[in-house]
Amino acid sequence: MNPRLNSPAIDADEARTRLPGLTVIDVRTPGEYAAGHLPEALNIPLHQLDRALPALRQLSGELLVVCTSGARSANACHTLAEHDIRAMTLTGGTQDWAGRGHPLDRPASGGRPVWAMERQVRLTAGTVVLAGLALGLLHPAWQLLSAGIASGLVFSALTNTCGMAALLSKLPHNRPRPADLDATLAALAQRGAGRPSVT
CATH class of the missing domain: 3.40.250.10 (Rhodanese-like domain)
Known part of the structure; x- marks a missing residue:
């Protein structure tokens, strides 16, 4: 545990x-x-x-x-x-x-x-996933971007940590x-x- x-x-x-x-x-x-x-x-x-x-x-x-x-x-x-x-x-x-x-x-x-950190993470993750899917229409390799975010979200849930939140917390408004x-x-x-x- x-x-x-x-x-x-x-x-x-x-x-x-x-x-x-x-x-x-x-x-x-x-x-x-x-x-x-x-x-x-x-x-x-x-x-x-x-x-x-x-x-x-x-x-x-x-x-x-x-x-x-x-x-x-x-x-x-x-x-x-x-x-x-x-x-x-x-x-x-x-x-x-x-x-x-x-x-x-x-x-x-x-x-x-300022939005709550969880909301900032959801917006960022969703935006990157959609960008990966859209760019994947130009070249399939871009779909790895979406897969990377999905993997990060699974890891975040399993470990109760969030690397994306840690990165977003360093932005000036946070x-x-x-x-x-x-x-x-x-x-x-x-x-x-x-x-x-x-x-």
């Missing part, structure tokens, strides 16, 4: 009742985070998690990691466990949280909305500004100041 699937988890209703005592880390892209996040959640995109490890080690209390559906947060919890940082994931992610009628915070500035991540790390350091480590 994939260890990424074994992280401790709580559902949205339990998280809501425990929220004041939790440090919530949202591992989605900044655009997804801006579209709506759990109250008091701090944004550390999954691909930037390593940079936050020292600050996360200093936290006391419980750490809840969230994403859209729970897949990226489960992967983040696995990474944290490898560094002896205890964390739990939100089952069903922000989708389930909002679906149960719990509030989401949004920045007052309300910047340009990346945090350095100042935003620095502010998040400073907020974590402030929460952990003078407290015993969770490890």
Whole structure:
């Protein structure tokens, strides 16, 4: 069994009742985070998690990691466990949280909305598959492009990872500004100041 699937988890209703005592880390892209996040959640995109490890080690209390559906947060919890940082994931992610009628915070500035990563992956994969099929009419070798995407999607489902999402997260609209991540790390350091480590 994939260890990424074994992280401790709580559902949205339990998280809501425990929220004041939790440090919530949202591992989605900044655009997804801006579209709506759990109250008091701090944004550390999954691909930037390593940079936050020292600050996360200093936290006391419980750490809840969230994403859209729970897949990226489960992967983040696995990474944290490898560094002896205890964390739990939100089952069903922000989708389930909002679906149960719990509030989401949004920045007052309300910047340009960014699609959820799963939607970005579906659009990209579908576009590449259609391009491969269309170009396959000119030369059959182009159909390998579609076959490659299909193989990647199967691998993604079997391993609960997504290489395409990792690539898309590096696009400018999905990346945090350095100042935003620095502010998040400073907020974590402030929460952990003078407290015993969770490890």
